[in-house]
Amino acid sequence: MTTTSRSIPQLGRRAFLRATAAGGAATFLAATRPGTILAAARPGAAAGAPAPAQDAPSGSFRMATWIGYIDVSDEMTYPSLDRFRDETGIEVDYQEVVEGNEEFFASDLRGPLEAGLETGWDVCVLTDWMVQRLSVLGWLESIDTSAMTSYPANLEDSYRTRAWDPENTIAAPWQSGMTGLGYDAAVTGELSSVGELFSDRWAGRLTWLSELNESAGMAAIYNGDDPSTLDQAGFDAALATLTAALDAGIPRRIAGNSYIEDMTTGDVVVAMAWSGDVLGLLVPDQRPDQDFRFTLPVEGGMLFTDNMVIPRGAQNKAAAERFIDWYYIPANAAQVEAYVNYVCPVKGAGEEIRKIDPALAENVLIFPTEEMRARSYDFVSVEPDVRAAWEAAFAETIGL
Amino acid sequence: MFAWLRRHPSATAYLLLAPGILYLALFYVWPTVGMFLVSLETGTIQTGYTQSWNFGVYPQVLGEYWGDFLNSILYGGAATLATFAIGFPLAWFVAFRGGRYKTLLLFLIIAPFFTSFILRTISWKIILADNGFLLGTLKDLGLLPDETRILATPVAVIAGITYNFLPFMTLPLYVALEKIPPSVLEAAQDLYADPLSRLRRVTLPLAMPGVIAGSLLTFIPAVGDFVNAELLGNPRTTMIGNVIQARFLKVSDYPTGAALAFILMAAILTGVLVYARLAGTEELYGARAG
Numbered sequence: 001m002t003t004t005s006r007s008i009p010q011l012g013r014r015a016f017l018r019a020t021a022a023g024g025a026a027t028f029l030a031a032t033r034p035g036t037i038l039a040a041a042r043p044g045a046a047a048g049a050p051a052p053a054q055d056a057p058s059g060s061f062r063m064a065t066w067i068g069y070i071d072v073s074d075e076m077t078y079p080s081l082d083r084f085r086d087e088t089g090i091e092v093d094y095q096e097v098v099e100g101n102e103e104f105f106a107s108d109l110r111g112p113l114e115a116g117l118e119t120g121w122d123v124c125v126l127t128d129w130m131v132q133r134l135s136v137l138g139w140l141e142s143i144d145t146s147a148m149t150s151y152p153a154n155l156e157d158s159y160r161t162r163a164w165d166p167e168n169t170i171a172a173p174w175q176s177g178m179t180g181l182g183y184d185a186a187v188t189g190e191l192s193s194v195g196e197l198f199s200d201r202w203a204g205r206l207t208w209l210s211e212l213n214e215s216a217g218m219a220a221i222y223n224g225d226d227p228s229t230l231d232q233a234g235f236d237a238a239l240a241t242l243t244a245a246l247d248a249g250i251p252r253r254i255a256g257n258s259y260i261e262d263m264t265t266g267d268v269v270v271a272m273a274w275s276g277d278v279l280g281l282l283v284p285d286q287r288p289d290q291d292f293r294f295t296l297p298v299e300g301g302m303l304f305t306d307n308m309v310i311p312r313g314a315q316n317k318a319a320a321e322r323f324i325d326w327y328y329i330p331a332n333a334a335q336v337e338a339y340v341n342y343v344c345p346v347k348g349a350g351e352e353i354r355k356i357d358p359a360l361a362e363n364v365l366i367f368p369t370e371e372m373r374a375r376s377y378d379f380v381s382v383e384p385d386v387r388a389a390w391e392a393a394f395a396e397t398i399g400l
Numbered sequence: 401m402f403a404w405l406r407r408h409p410s411a412t413a414y415l416l417l418a419p420g421i422l423y424l425a426l427f428y429v430w431p432t433v434g435m436f437l438v439s440l441e442t443g444t445i446q447t448g449y450t451q452s453w454n455f456g457v458y459p460q461v462l463g464e465y466w467g468d469f470l471n472s473i474l475y476g477g478a479a480t481l482a483t484f485a486i487g488f489p490l491a492w493f494v495a496f497r498g499g500r501y502k503t504l505l506l507f508l509i510i511a512p513f514f515t516s517f518i519l520r521t522i523s524w525k526i527i528l529a530d531n532g533f534l535l536g537t538l539k540d541l542g543l544l545p546d547e548t549r550i551l552a553t554p555v556a557v558i559a560g561i562t563y564n565f566l567p568f569m570t571l572p573l574y575v576a577l578e579k580i581p582p583s584v585l586e587a588a589q590d591l592y593a594d595p596l597s598r599l600r601r602v603t604l605p606l607a608m609p610g611v612i613a614g615s616l617l618t619f620i621p622a623v624g625d626f627v628n629a630e631l632l633g634n635p636r637t638t639m640i641g642n643v644i645q646a647r648f649l650k651v652s653d654y655p656t657g658a659a660l661a662f663i664l665m666a667a668i669l670t671g672v673l674v675y676a677r678l679a680g681t682e683e684l685y686g687a688r689a690g
Binding site: 100102103105106107110133136137204205210246247249251252253254265266267384385387388389391392395396398399400 | 444445446447464468525526529530531532547549551552634635636638642643646647648649650651652653656
């Protein structure tokens, strides 16, 4: 038992859901004290000595990411990480401790990075806007792509034009996904409109996401605005929409991933949901009387990309870079993708996934159609001080 | 050294107090002063925070978050009353009817609290789920309408706080009740006091130190609690603890968080002082006349 992903008593995502039952205990703890549950047996000293840059990367590295973002076997191991270890000799201390970007920033990144210390993480999976913030602050290591064979060679073209990362050395996309309607069709019937998220039909049985991009973005779509070009007036209107629904008692909770547990128990039947969660986490464990579905609303939904970044001072940067390059081999990405059901940023993964299960290659949540892409919006990128003001206003709107 | 101490006996007391004072200075006074200074800073996470002696933050946050303060005081107060309503009969029973099972009964009161606070609160989510064991059964029996729910309401938050802080009320009450000599109660009985007047005019006044200690031990942490509101409440039942937690850990808006924490501290301190003045400090400290 040498694999870190085996030897640590981590919970796989289904075990996680079972273990927390109706709770959200672990996600709550992850939000308040990352690693309390999932990283109970955190190995010492960023797991191993720093790798000398000139040699082949070795040792192990620590990766902080979100729940439901990797393949999990029935034995609660991570097959792709085991294969990575077998092929490279590098172990991954994989921790599902990110419940929200802001929470993770506040709990794990800001303190040490501001003090010039290392964070204890070698790879963090964070959303575009948070990556931009970290990049502006100078808190990220540049990804050394010079010796890489797969990254960025196999990066999908749509990610090559990101203005804040023209060389693709700041952030390597891990997954993209859509934010839309997650619902239990057995209770609600077929749903297709973003208006369901603001409808008193589901008052008290509906959740929103605690991320600004998601909740304000969906409210903007509901208002008929384009979230990717949202201005101050549009943002204010989106907050007004959220406030009105909150005053009417429509959302039961505003949370991160923990909406999954609320849907599992049946307390929540409509959720502002992330595409992969519904098929990857909810459907496999649904009861016979439940019928979980995900729909990108006809009016549109939000598009997000979560990226692998290397925080400043990472102990084993070389191993982290080796992993990034390894993930960008299409067959490896396909193995993850076949399980997680998010949008894959790796070219050629479609062909590889067809070999695993031809039906998956037709799954529009993994490979969205052009029409779906057209109504999936990025959230507008604004100046950092505007972003900070929006974050504060959003928090106040949702009562925090 | 010892000779010097013999010449200055009062210095011995200060020397013995020194470790405690040093500890408090390092881990309480210093961070408190630091936090106060943070509350007066302005800036953002990107630009950094600079000291600007912005005292205006206090009225500003009080104006913005008075609703959350109100929630905290209401939920904390209601939970304190509820813990008293449950804890007093419980403590009375253990003290006067517990007999040789007293220790076991006390252990049973405390036993659930050997598990994590979070897990205990999560359990309430399972118990109170809309179609869970409790509500599901009552709905199936036709005793409740289908749309009834307790979770994500103020009732659930108060119930959670009540449960989580019950021992803080029960144990001081038990200690106070246990001290009451049975002869006093017998004397009351001999003087024709019925059970109700015995409770009202003898037991309760003698248990006052426990009542006061218990209510302070419950109310103070309950007002600052955020776990119950986070897990059992809805977006409109946030308590001030939730806002402070979010400002520090989600929004990275430290001045607001620090200012709110100070206002909360001041409010509790004032409340406790008023309470102590009304109730009498002797009882607060557990001393009893004659």
